[in-house]
Amino acid sequence: MDPTQTLATGSGYWSPLLWLLALVVGLAVALVIRSRGRKDFREGEGRAPFISGNKEPEQGGGHIPASNIYWGFLESMKSYYGRLVPVHTGVPTDYVAWLLGIMALMLIIGLAT
Amino acid sequence: MDTFVMRHLPALLIATPLFAAFLMPLVGTAGRTARNAWAFLGALLTAAIGLTLAWKVWTTGTVLYVFGAATPQQTLPPDAAFPIRIMFQVDAMSALMAVIASLSALGITIYSLSAESKQSGLETFYAMLFLLIAGVLGMVVTGDLFNFFIFLEISSLAGAALVAYRIDDGVAVEAGLKYALLSTVGALAVLTAIGMLFAQYNALNMATLASRLQFTALDKVALVLLAVPLAMKCGAVPMHFWTPDTYTTAPSSVTAFLVVSSQASLYGLFRILYTLYGDLLQFSWATFGWFLIVLGILSMFIGVTMAIPQKDVKRLMAYHAVSQTGYMLLGVGVGLAVLGNADALAKYGKTAMAGGLFHIINHAMYKGLLFLTAGAVFYRCGTRNLNKLGGLGHTMPWTMVFFMIGALAIAGVPPFNGFASKLLIYESVFRFSPFLSIIAMIVSILTLASFVKVFHSMFMGPPRAEFAAAREVPAPMFIGMAILALFVVVAGLAPQPFIEHMINPAVDALVDRAGYIAAILGGR
């Protein structure tokens, strides 16, 4: 592979290999920082993780189901989704109607121009 | 022998999967080993022929194949001034699509060998799969409009049968019925348009039709009747409703190939807009360019926002397929909108088209990969519900790695291939209209967000008791995913050779309408 391999985008260049190099450098920095940590630490020692003063939940009980992820986003976009989701009725006649509707619209636009 | 094969490559490209399909039930009676070997052999040969044909196109230019003529290159009969035979015209654009289809076909067939092994009636399944492959390959290499309709119908029928193949309490059949219904209505509109064009110009050959078109009012009607159903078949919003239904219920390997099939419809749309009508649209270039752009923007945005709240992993991915199709429509639409302006076309129009076309091949690979990983999870865990899945990273590490590669690629995170094509689209579309480019970037962010959700719900967290038996997938599924993942990584690390040798010739082939006509009519 050519090391000068770049992607010309018309207004600039992007080199995937330079990006990889940057990743490697970042990884090296992280490893250097990690190697400066305490060598005498062993798992199981020390204090339990601090979770806002609550007790650490049991292993296995900490899984968040998918429906709860982005709850806030969905809640704030409720008016948008409230209109969009019902359009996906699942009724085949509606699907055909949408196809015919777009076809009619394009016929009007196409013949007018 | 070698020259014989090389001379008849375009015909063999269709004949091989058809032969594999029709002999499949017979071979299947000899036992499962014979059946699997036959399926593997058929896919391998098809892929080899597809790649050889593409290589031939890239090295020697457009490959013509006239059926029933004295030589495959004799486009005009000795006693007639216009072509009367069915012909395949494989230019760089067709070659690109043939590579996509035949490579994914190989990966998907290998994957099916074990993914479907628990099912019954597999002879029919593979026969249908090969019919679907033949239909898609036919759509992208044919130079004849009616032939295009035939292959469109073959791929629709085989696709619908495959979607409904696992009855699954009727849900799969419901999806199959919707898909078949819409496909048939769309195909009938296409057939009507072909009839309108034939009645006026007495030709079915695309190059001949292109040279004769007058752009009458009837031609405009025909254009709409061709373009809108094909846009529906590629899943553009607001005609995308069948996409999530179909992609969710089909077996994962079939879903991965339905993505390719919808991209063959996209190819048909581009072929009709650029090659068949092309210069004739000059008074309405902007109109049809904007038709693609508006469909693209709607698909991108509505697709991704509908994906975020989904709970079924394959339904979520299906909405992303809609969203990613938007990028292709946007890129190629910008190219079409500036087709009349040579300066803008050279400056950013061709780059936008290159980005759009590069996204087609990238999308086929990473979306195929994602659907296959979803299939792998379903194979081991028996559910697609994201609320129930979890902790699979402990037991299926390789599936997780493949999923990460696919998810990062679809979100446009460097250094994977999705980034390369999206970068081309962003930068060129920005010079056309910054607003569109910004929407495209926002959609990418939302894509990443929703795949973070999938990743978290499927693979993260402590191991769950109900999936304790889950193991890594069997070797054929692993190989199928690895083929696609390898492409995603390689095309991401070295995009420039792909752009130079595959994409740019395809862009030039699309723009060069006169060249397409001259290949058949000899410059007359």
Added chain:
Amino acid sequence: MMSYLLLKLPYFTVVVLTLLGLAAMVFKKNLIKILMGLSLLESAVNLFLIVTGYRTDGVAPIYTNAPSLHMTLPTVQALTLTSIVIGVATSAMMLSFAMVIYKKYGTVNAEKVKKLKG
């Protein structure tokens, strides 16, 4: 005038059949009726193809012992035959789908066959 209308009658039939088919597909809720609408649409398209190749008083396009060279156009007839074959395959497949749906859902009402939505 009358003969002109008679000549164009097949085209009117095409339009009427198309509209009937589309109306059945959009407004009927019974899956079987929707498929009947689809069949009507198919017939309309087939008729349209045939009509474009028709010539008044034309003979069948078979050159052996042809009484005259004033022939109907064979190409569209070939197209129509192909289209009919495809139509049969489609109808058979979709009707069998409707049958399975009736077995599994207990209804062929399109409004009730929507486990997939949203």
